[in-house]
Amino acid sequence: MTFIDLFKIRPNGARSSPSSSMDLSTARQKAGLRGEVTRLKNGETAKVVELRGSDRIIRKLEAMGIMPGMTIRKKSNSPMGGPIVLEKGGMLFAVGRGLAHRIIVEAAGSQPP
Amino acid sequence: MSEQVKKIALVGNPNSGKSLIFSRMTGTSVISANYPGTTVDLAAGMFKYCGKDYQLLDIPGIYSLEPFSKADETALRLIKEADIIINVVDATSLERNLSLTLQLAKQGKPMVVCLNFWDDTAHKGIDIDVKNLEDRLDVPVVPISALRNEGIADLVKSLELAGTSGLVNDQMDPWNRIGSIVSAVQKLSHRHHSFLEHISDFTLHPFGGISSAAVILVVTFYLVRVLGEGIAQGICNPLYVRLYHPFVISLSSSIPVEFLRAMLVGASADPLQSFGILTTGVYIALVLVFPYFFSFYCAFGFLEDFGYLPRLAVVLDAVFHRLGLHGYSSIPIMLGLGCKVPAFLATRVLSGRREKVLTISLVLMSAPCLPQSVMIISLGMHYGLAAVLAVFSAVFLLGLGVNVVLQKMTKGELPELSIELPSYRMPSIRLLARKLWLRILDYFREIFPLIVGGVLIIHILDTIGILRFIAGTVGKALSLLFGLPNEIAPVLLLGFLRKDVSIALLAPFHLPVRDFIVASIFMVLYSPCIAAFFTLIKELGVWSSLQIIGVSFLCATVACAFLHMVFQFFL
Numbered sequence: 001m002t003f004i005d006l007f008k009i010r011p012n013g014a015r016s017s018p019s020s021s022m023d024l025s026t027a028r029q030k031a032g033l034r035g036e037v038t039r040l041k042n043g044e045t046a047k048v049v050e051l052r053g054s055d056r057i058i059r060k061l062e063a064m065g066i067m068p069g070m071t072i073r074k075k076s077n078s079p080m081g082g083p084i085v086l087e088k089g090g091m092l093f094a095v096g097r098g099l100a101h102r103i104i105v106e107a108a109g110s111q112p113p
Numbered sequence: 114m115s116e117q118v119k120k121i122a123l124v125g126n127p128n129s130g131k132s133l134i135f136s137r138m139t140g141t142s143v144i145s146a147n148y149p150g151t152t153v154d155l156a157a158g159m160f161k162y163c164g165k166d167y168q169l170l171d172i173p174g175i176y177s178l179e180p181f182s183k184a185d186e187t188a189l190r191l192i193k194e195a196d197i198i199i200n201v202v203d204a205t206s207l208e209r210n211l212s213l214t215l216q217l218a219k220q221g222k223p224m225v226v227c228l229n230f231w232d233d234t235a236h237k238g239i240d241i242d243v244k245n246l247e248d249r250l251d252v253p254v255v256p257i258s259a260l261r262n263e264g265i266a267d268l269v270k271s272l273e274l275a276g277t278s279g280l281v282n283d284q285m286d287p288w289n290r291i292g293s294i295v296s297a298v299q300k301l302s303h304r305h306h307s308f309l310e311h312i313s314d315f316t317l318h319p320f321g322g323i324s325s326a327a328v329i330l331v332v333t334f335y336l337v338r339v340l341g342e343g344i345a346q347g348i349c350n351p352l353y354v355r356l357y358h359p360f361v362i363s364l365s366s367s368i369p370v371e372f373l374r375a376m377l378v379g380a381s382a383d384p385l386q387s388f389g390i391l392t393t394g395v396y397i398a399l400v401l402v403f404p405y406f407f408s409f410y411c412a413f414g415f416l417e418d419f420g421y422l423p424r425l426a427v428v429l430d431a432v433f434h435r436l437g438l439h440g441y442s443s444i445p446i447m448l449g450l451g452c453k454v455p456a457f458l459a460t461r462v463l464s465g466r467r468e469k470v471l472t473i474s475l476v477l478m479s480a481p482c483l484p485q486s487v488m489i490i491s492l493g494m495h496y497g498l499a500a501v502l503a504v505f506s507a508v509f510l511l512g513l514g515v516n517v518v519l520q521k522m523t524k525g526e527l528p529e530l531s532i533e534l535p536s537y538r539m540p541s542i543r544l545l546a547r548k549l550w551l552r553i554l555d556y557f558r559e560i561f562p563l564i565v566g567g568v569l570i571i572h573i574l575d576t577i578g579i580l581r582f583i584a585g586t587v588g589k590a591l592s593l594l595f596g597l598p599n600e601i602a603p604v605l606l607l608g609f610l611r612k613d614v615s616i617a618l619l620a621p622f623h624l625p626v627r628d629f630i631v632a633s634i635f636m637v638l639y640s641p642c643i644a645a646f647f648t649l650i651k652e653l654g655v656w657s658s659l660q661i662i663g664v665s666f667l668c669a670t671v672a673c674a675f676l677h678m679v680f681q682f683f684l
Contacts, residue, residue, distance in 0.1 A: 056181075060531060063176035065209040067288065079319045082431035083440065083530050090237070090301075091206045092313070092536075094427045096439055096529030 037103040038084060040074040046105035047071050053102040064093060066103065118159075120168050121272065122192055124217060125201030126210050127174030128535050130229040132156070133259040133544070134201060135171035138269065143171060144548055146417035147535050148444065150174070150462035153184045155191060162269050170195065173462075178216045184461045197223045197275050199268070204228035204256065205237055205536070207299055211291045214250065218278035224252045225275045227268050231256040233536075238304035246298040251279040260541055309537040316421070317534075322428040329421065333412045340408035341487075349400040353384070361391050376572045385620040394564040397488070397617045403556070405487045409451055410552050411545075418540035418548075422447065423532055430530050436513075437520040439530040442472040449476035451483045453645040457652050467525040473653065474519055474661055477645070478668070479512030480505070481637040484613030489633050492619060496626040504633045507676070511638065511668050519664075559644060560611070567610040574603060594674045595631045596681070598622060608636050609643055627680040631673045638669035 040046055048070045051058045065088060066072065075085040075092065083094040095103070123131040127149030136143055139158030145151055156171040172191050173184040180186045192198065200217050202210040207228075217224060226246075234241060247254040253271040257264030283290060306314075315321040361378060368374045379387025384396035416422060422444050430440030441463065449456035456476045460469045481489065486505075493501035574580040580603050587606070588599030601622060608615035616636055624632060640662060641649060649658045 057529075059177070059179060060181055063179065063181075063212070064531060064533065065212060069288065075314070076317050076319065078317075078322060078427060078431060080431035081434065082319075083427050085317050085427065085534065089206060089208050090239075091209055092317075092534035094423070094430070094440070094530055094532050094534055096430060096531065098527065099529040099531055 034104055034106055036101050037072070037074060037086070037105045038077070038097065038100045040105065040107065042074055042076050044107065045071060045073045046107045048103060049106045050104040051102060052104060053099075057099065057102060061095075061099070061103070065089075065091070066093065066095075072105070118166050118168050119196045120170060120194060121197045121199060122170045122172055122195035123199050123201055124172055124188070124192055124195075124213070125174060125229075126176055126203060126213060127533065129174060129201045129203040129210065130259045131174065131201045132171055134199075134227070134229065134257070134265070134268075135169060137259055137262055137265045139169050144551060145544070146414075146422075146548075147420035147538055147540075148417065148422045149533055149535070150184065150441075150444070150459065151417075153187075153458050153461035155187060160269070162272070167272075175213065177213060178220075182462050182464045192217075192220070195222065197225070197272060199272075200224055200226045202226055202228050204230050204234050204241060205239060207239075207241060208291060208295045211294060212287060215280060215283070215287050215290060218250065218252070218280040219283070221277050221281045223275040223277055225268070225271050226250060226252055226254045227264075228254060228256040229259055231264065232258040232261055233538075236304075236307065238302040240300040240302065242298045246294070249294050249297065252276060260538075260544070309539070313424075313534075313537050316424045317427060322424070326425055326428045329416070329425075333416065337405065337408045337412050340411065341405035344404035344407060345400060349404055353396060353400050357395070358384070358392070365391070372576065376569065381621075385617060390565050390568045393617070394561075394568050394614070397614055398557075398560050398564055401491055401617065402484045402487050402560075402613055406451075406483060406556055407549070407553070409483055410549055413447070413451060414545050414548050414552075415540055418538070418545060420535045420537045423534050426530065426532060427534070434527065436475065436516050437471050437525075437527065438468060438475075439528050441530060441532055442468070442475070445472055445476050446479065449482065450480055450486075453477060453482050453641060454648045457645065457648045460652065463528070465525065465528055467523050468528050470523065470653065470657065470661070471516060471519055473649065474664070475512055475516055477512075477641060477649075477661065478515055478638060478665055479509050481508060482612070482642075482645075484611075485616060485637060488613045488616040489637075492616065493629065493633070496629060500626050500630055503630050504637075507630070507634050507672065508637050511634075511672055515664060515668055563611045563643070564614055567607050567614055570607070570610070594670065595628075595635065595677045597624075597628055597632055601632065605632075605636060605639070609640055609646075612636060612642050627677075631676050631680070634676070635669050635673045638672075639666050641665075 034049060037046065048066060048068050050068060051061055061067065066086065070088060073087040075087050077084040081097050083096050084100045086093045086095060123135055125131050128147065128151070130145070132143050132145035132152050135156060135158065136145065139160045141158040143152070143156045150173070152171060152173045154173070158169050160167055160169055170191055173188045175185050175188045178189060180189055198217055198220070200214050202214060214226060228241065228243070243254050243256055253274045255264060255268045255271045257268055259265070316325045365374050365378045368377070375389070377389050377391045379389030379392050381387040384392050384400070387393050425447070426440035426443050429443045433440050433442055445456045445459040448459050453476060457473055460472050463469050463472060480486070489504055490501055493504060574583070583606065584599045584602045588602040591597045591602055591605070592599055601619070604615050604618040607618065616633060619629065619632055640646070649661070653661070
């Protein structure tokens, strides 16, 4: 294990609130449960099922290729309510936390997309 | 009747390499970098092919044919005007890029698709069947690498074959269409993380991101200083002292007119005190500022092309939320450490007006531009590090203070970051050198006329006695409010032309440390320089610009008067 490998996957989703980590484990047990993309663990893959919010926000996300039906992977989240990083088809996107709450996904397990 | 020159537009997603293709095709140079939103305005150039002239338009990157920002609006207007579209597609993210391709195809204009970053596909394990893609899109598809200058000739040749795509009336859902195209033409093979991807992961990791940002910024500024000092002490200063200065002095000694000679070389042998155009002016521009200008843009150019700036935006997003902004604003602010003009332009990719105003005020007020910083440091270090730090921290805190006030005054929605993170790419040395060269040219094009003009104005005002009048009126206010000597007034006014020069002109006054601090802060904040002033008006309109400048001036006055009072009581 190299030094960099240490940072690839964060151990047990530290710093997420207790309730969201509960949701997380249930999400993992029953694949197919819906939730905000922020609740995914780093490295987990999920399918986008819904975009919430104003028309403008939805169109902006869609223009970047984040839309219902797409499989995305959560790469990491930044501390202090910073953005989360999503991976889709080899591309990386950073999405502000407020925007990320509007991306509703269905967990699909943690195998790579 | 002569045939009209055909307009060809380079259209593509942000950061798909349009600007570099533009430079390659036209031979004219525009600034390119590895972050979305490098181009915010139109660049147009001509090129010739088979005896025919074409006009090529480099257009800001867009994700779709809907405007989200001012840069997007510019792009859409230009697409409408174009005769032929070159759709620049990032071959390493075909699926996402094809969304725009399909929308463009439906415009019914002759079009060519070019797959840029073709050289990157192999080691990323991406295999695209170009012939098949061509058939499915029904327009010519040309793989190129603008970075390595490969395939540009093929792209130009393909323009003759540009046609309207049969997909113009495609009824299928766009994302299904894209899915069917991608699955048919693209094969992905598994491969291991490359070294650069490991670095990318590390700089996005919560801990790794913050620590690497701190390390990168500290190392960058350290390198800028060391390299700048090396060039100044090792090359520029010896050249000036041993070659240039004796040469100019001997040359000017043959000038019979006393007034003219004084204007050109001044009276003192000290290059900072002579006030001559050819001595003080050249010394500041070439010996004091240029070495740091060079080293700053060396380092900054590398960070830009490597692709670090968007990652910095991610790391700083949470901090910028406290400022009513999101992380992308860190890019204009970084640019503003160099020069305010490109920093103002970079705010065009921000979508909201409030966002723009807040960012611009931070750019303007939180830190001086590079030439000013260099002069504050080089003069301030005579008083000690504490004096320099006092100036910079006071300016920074005032910038933050104004931001808080502006946030209160302009209620609005907190914008959210949504940005594509480009892959890290090892920058090409030749491209870095070219970009640096462009910036150096700009610097000299602007700096010499303004320095010469500024010093000239001071001289003329001095000779006809207006200087004494200004020193009398403005100077009285200055001495009353800030305790500065009357004679400083014209120097302050000169700051509007070139701020670095005006700070350098403080040298002959031998101010005590507290006056130096007050004068520096005031000079940084009281107004933008002339170039920044006009850019500001272009970006925000006259009224808002004057408001921002007014707030800044007021802040400068109040803060400096306050500081002066504090110094008087406690020092």
